[in-house]
Amino acid sequence: MSGIVGVRQSDPSSKILNCVLQAYPELNIRWLLTGWGEMLEERASDVGFQKLQTQECAECAHKDETVNNLKDLVESLKQDKEDLRDRVKSLKxxxxRLLDSIDSATGENSTGKRNSA
Incomplete structure (x- = not known):
């Protein structure tokens, strides 16, 4: 231990480095050996999580846009439905009126019987 903590006489052995890396797997081995780069390793799982998070955010934005478009479509369809109901009432x-007009012109009611007027 005195070789690691105190004044070093030599570089740490591969056994010591291996023990350090096993105890602290997040350490960047390049940084540990040379001092270059980031101290902590950007692990593949972290990178994967960041990519997944980015994809999810993009998907969420797309889903939000789709939901808003569908809400607009539902509102439009509700209005169309009301317009069609009004049109059906008007057509009825x-x-x-046409049946009544025919009845009065022919002297029969809509059941085919003659009016007794």
């Missing part, structure tokens, strides 16, 4: 009224 027109039909009844």
């Amino acid at each position: 009224a027109d039909k009844q």
Whole structure:
């Protein structure tokens, strides 16, 4: 231990480096050996998580846009439905007026029986 903590007479052995890396797997071996680079290793799982997080954010934005588009479509369809209901009511009224007009012109009611007027 005195060779590691105190004044070093030589470089740490591979056995010591291996023990350090096993105890602290997040250490960057290049940094440990040379002092170059980042002290902590950017692990593949961290990179994968960051990529996944980025993809999820992009997917969320896409999903949010899709949800908003679908909400707009639902509102538009509700309005179309109301417009069609109004149109059906209007057409039923027109039909009844036509039937009444035919009845009065032919002297029969819509059941085919003659009016007794």
